[in-house]
Amino acid sequence: MAKTIFITGASRGFGKIWAEAFLKRGDKVVATARNTTSLNDLVEQYGDAILPLQLDVNDRAAGFAAVKQAQQKFGSIDVLINNAGYGLFGTIEETSEQEARDQIETNVFGLLWLTQAVLPVMRQQGHGHIIQISSVLGVATLPVLGVYNASKFAVEGLSETLAAEVAGFGIKVTLVEPNGFSTDWAGASAAQSQTMPEYDGVKAAFQAGLTDDSFGKPEATTPAILKLVDAENPPLRLFLGKVALPWVKQVYANRLATWEEWADVATAAHGH
Structure with missing residues (x-):
């Protein structure tokens, strides 16, 4: 059944690739962008859809x-995909106040405002699916992307809470957590802080850890997104790519080991 x-x-x-995939199969799409001229080809091909x-x-x-x-225009909104956002490359010390504020403003508040805007519509309908494009960096971190990591950790906490709050209205929430993909996310779409030579070694190590195999093909995500949108009981979280899960399993194993190591200290801190 066609969705809006x-x-x-x-x-x-991702946004353009997925929008086209939805249109191709007969869905209605509301596509937002800062500059809509890049959507002219889709308008030409799909018209009023x-x-x-x-x-x-x-x-x-x-x-x-x-x-x-x-x-x-369409009478309903079945799915919201909060995909707008960008990466900020720079260590914590290098990041300016304005860069940090801009990053959080778009990646967290921008997503929050659209979520708030669509909730009354979905509550009235008695159904809806909010898909937040987070990142594997919302559950594990890499250096040189500190404020971006922080923005995605915020999206995770906000959206997990939202899922519990709106389940009774028939509204589902999913956090999509891609690993690296060969989009221009790290290129033209990214912001770069002014560099400090003190962090050259950290950045070199970060670059050395990346291989061609680290990055997935953006087009390959389409079947996963279509399946997610069509799922009767979608998951709260979904990784995209083959790198994310093995890495996060290791990160969580390390976290659990540390918490266990300090468990006596933690329990004693309870006081009774």
Whole structure:
């Protein structure tokens, strides 16, 4: 059965690939971007099935207006995919105040505003699926991406809480956690902090850990996203790519070992 899907950050990368896949199979798509000219090819091909909307997700009022426009056009919004966001490369010390604020503003608050905007629509419908594009870096971290890591950890906590709050309304929530993919996320879409030579060694080690096999093919994610959107009982969390799960299993094993090692100290701190 055809769905109406609202997707942010649809001008390129995952957003554009997925928007096209939804349209190709007969879904209706509300595609937002800061600049909608990159969606002209989809409008030409799919006509009224796509509603391109210019949107800066940081503008809360504009987000609510976009959701209202989408509802007026298609009557319902079955799925929201909060895909808009970008990476900030720089160590914690290198990151300026403005860079940090901008990163959190888009990756966390932008996602929060659209989530808040769509909830009344989905509650009224009695169903809906909110898909938050997080990252494997929302459950494990890499150096040189500290504030980005922090933004995705925030998305994880916010969305896990949301899932518990809205389950009674028939609304599902899924956190999609891709590992690295060969999009321009680390290229044209990224922001870079001013470098400090003191961190050259850290950055060299970070680069040395990356191989061609570390990055998945963006187009290969399409079947997974279509399956997720169609799932009657979608998971709260879904990795994309083959690197994420083995890495996170190791990270969590290390965390559990450390907590166990300090368990006596932790228990004594309870006081009784």
